[in-house]
Amino acid sequence: DAKTTQPNSMESNEEEPVHLPCNHSTISGTDYIHWYRQLPSQGPEYVIHGLTSNVNNRMASLAIAEDRKSSTLILHRATLRDAAVYYCILRALNSGGSNYKLTFGKGTLLTVNP
Amino acid sequence: DTGVSQDPRHKITKRGQNVTFRCDPISEHNRLYWYRQTLGQGPEFLTYFQNEAQLEKSRLLSDRFSAERPKGSFSTLEIQRTEQGDSAMYLCASSFPSGRLHEQYFGPGTRLTVT
Numbered sequence: 001d002a003k004t005t006q007p008n009s010m011e012s013n014e015e016e017p018v019h020l021p022c023n024h025s026t027i028s029g030t031d032y033i034h035w036y037r038q039l040p041s042q043g044p045e046y047v048i049h050g051l052t053s054n055v056n057n058r059m060a061s062l063a064i065a066e067d068r069k070s071s072t073l074i075l076h077r078a079t080l081r082d083a084a085v086y087y088c089i090l091r092a093l094n095s096g097g098s099n100y101k102l103t104f105g106k107g108t109l110l111t112v113n114p
Numbered sequence: 115d116t117g118v119s120q121d122p123r124h125k126i127t128k129r130g131q132n133v134t135f136r137c138d139p140i141s142e143h144n145r146l147y148w149y150r151q152t153l154g155q156g157p158e159f160l161t162y163f164q165n166e167a168q169l170e171k172s173r174l175l176s177d178r179f180s181a182e183r184p185k186g187s188f189s190t191l192e193i194q195r196t197e198q199g200d201s202a203m204y205l206c207a208s209s210f211p212s213g214r215l216h217e218q219y220f221g222p223g224t225r226l227t228v229t
Binding site: 107 | 147156
């Protein structure tokens with residue numbers, strides 16, 4: 001699996017935007033970029049995914065660099081409930097069905113200050 | 115939709131004992147996954163079922179580990195002769211093949227402590 005690199009930790013203030021970076025310089029053309037987050041004492045939860053174009057959903061936005069070698073998860077207004085570990089994961093799209101598993105790194109621990 | 119549930123949430127056992135965990139996936143999901151997470155690390159893939167068929171086992175899954183999914187519904191993960199190194203959070207996830215990307219829904223996990 002192609003590897004991702006994320007900062008170990010980041011800090012933000014409540015109600016301010018947060019930009020969480022992810023580098024994936026070895027990404028292949030069929031790799032989708034997924035973000036999951038894990039709140040304290042919970043299992044991971046899906047946040048957003050994208051391939052080439054920027055994506056928005058109710059939780060966050062995903063900005064993908066033109067060369068796809070990096071991406072940024074954007075939380076537009078951080079709340080205390082957004083404090084979590086955020087994982088950037090690459091998943092290959094193929095017809096063989098082997099894109100089933102998620103390969104997690106250590107992720108970025110986001111702290112949100114009141 | 116009640117989400118993925120796991121039982122028990124916590125388990126403390128003595129080294130050498132056998133333990134069994136249960137996972138109930140979201141009802142319409144035909145894919146089920148087990149992951150293990152140790153402190154400070156991201157989850158690591160253990161095994162994967164499509165319906166009742168176990169299609170892949172990670173090398174992390176030693177011979178002491180066995181997983182089943184009878185009738186393609188709930189799944190169990192058994193660890194025999196537990197060792198202290200088995201202490202971890204065991205996470206279950208499920209998904210269905212809608213579209214192409216199989217978003218996974220995780221349960222709250224079972225935290226195992228081996229003393």
